Amino acid sequence: MMENQKRRIALKIAYDGTAYAGWQRQETGLGIQAVLEDTIAKQFSEKVHVMGSGRTDAGVHAEGQVAAFDFHHPIPAESLVRALNANLPDDIRILDAMEVDGDFQPQYGAKRKTYVYRFLNGPVMLPNLRYHTVLVPEKLDMERMKEALPVLEGEHDFYAFRSAKAENASTVRTIYEASLSEAEDLVENGTVYELKVTGNGFLYNMVRIIAGSLLDIGRGRIPQSAFQDAIESGNREVLGVTAPALGLSLRSVEYENLPVWPKEKAFGK
């Protein structure tokens, strides 16, 4: 019997971050990591350490956070999806699970991460959108915003695009895509837009600073060249505000050598 052999399990996780103090287990509030670890410990009587691909802040959501943990319990990885979802709160869902190599570390080797930032450009916040979309009631110049984004793409020193709290040694990152698209037309109630940013990594608050600056460009509060100016000068002050956490969601994390997720193979299309 191999049932006590240690395996590394990778999870793909979605969460509504509204009720949480962020991904990480911490003293000052409930972290999603802690909920996962405590649920697994209670359900399988095994203490585990769940490593995430990176932290998300309080209020930030995920549609495809990736995490991993070492596990001795013999339950098949594919059965963990249903088993854990039966015990987790409904604002945290396991989307997929699989056994991976013992050297897979979700926080290292992530090749690409994609974040989306959602906002409603309309007169009044709609109740069904209130936990994951930010209201922007001002008139926005969408062309001005769309044209401002491409200068972010490529390898740049994003020193200006980080919170004062950031402690990263290097501030050079590569952005593969920065785009703005219409997600939903709500007619007289406005339009939901989605800013999507894919990169090889992000500094602390970087996507929220990009989102807030993009909105300030659309409002005409800062020049259309603000992103270029910030890359060249390294000066945080030429950018706009840091947009609120609740509009942000970690959409996906991709790895070089991770197998295809089972559900991706299995469902429908």
Added chain:
Amino acid sequence: MMENQKRRIALKIAYDGTAYAGWQRQETGLGIQAVLEDTIAKQFSEKVHVMGSGRTDAGVHAEGQVAAFDFHHPIPAESLVRALNANLPDDIRILDAMEVDGDFQPQYGAKRKTYVYRFLNGPVMLPNLRYHTVLVPEKLDMERMKEALPVLEGEHDFYAFRSAKAENASTVRTIYEASLSEAEDLVENGTVYELKVTGNGFLYNMVRIIAGSLLDIGRGRIPQSAFQDAIESGNREVLGVTAPALGLSLRSVEYENLPVWPKEKAFGK
């Protein structure tokens, strides 16, 4: 000064019905009507009776409920949107407000009502959708579902399409449109679909019975001809289950003689 003259004010209201026992003020739980009446009474020191276009059940949402009340306070109708939203809970939003003729009664004279029913056809419920979308994990035959809908359109006796609790004298209604469309493609997480039904009125639970039956047609549990069979036989048993309340939303209510809502004129497009 005309400031104490009685005016009739019409409101367009959106709500997330999750936390409420339905539209109507009642003994057994908090109704949205009661929240509105109590908020107005407290804010303007004036007791009002808010009449809705019709009840919505516990857990059912609205994106365009219409209500009206008589009011002596002199605040301009257009200022009520911001004023009330500052005091209402964030799961109830006033989308629009205007002064209307004193004989406007939202529960009578509604020409058309549109409901939508949202479901996620995918493997796992996504946290951000959990309050207003129903999970349907089974494989669905979408063509079979789409082809089943048109027989609902037109004037029919919908006797079979109502809850046993219904007390309507006549069960004849006209459906102008019954359609199913893809609302959002979530790739490996599935697809959100929206059933949209527009009619001159609906029996109690009628849209939820249509939605539940449509899903059962898609699952192959009942024949594609179930809607036709139910119209002809008046037999509730040839239809499928009543779908859960949380997937349902009252999208809009249209009247013959109501002026254009101010925000519809004002915002953006």
